[in-house]
Amino acid sequence: MVRPGEIAAGFLPWVVSVDEHSAANPLLSLTVSPNPARDAVKFIINISEAGWAKIHLFSFLGQSSEYKECYFSECGEQDVMLDVSNLTPGIYFYTVSLGAQRASGKLVVE
Secondary structure: OOOOOOOOOOOOOOOOOOOOEEEOOOOOEEEEEOOOEOOEEEEEEEEOOOEEEEEEEEEOOOOEEEEEEEEEOOOEEEEEEEEOOOOOOEEEEEEEEEOOEEEEEEEEEO
């Protein structure tokens, strides 16, 4: 039995968290602001190729909260606004994907 303040044998005291922003592919980069947000949030997506970008927002419990698809005909910096005024305040996670490129992070809604 493990008592409060003790560490069980074989277990290390790791802190598990999600980075504010992580990109699995450096060819897709993005900035999200404001964060925390109240009414709307802007995704500034820097893409390396034209195509469909998908923004998916999930609640802390993994439930899909918002979804938006945008077609970008040119490479470079693209701005996408997402309305978050109807969301319950809390922590959300987003994923932005364009083909095989993907970036994700955390968004706080006030």
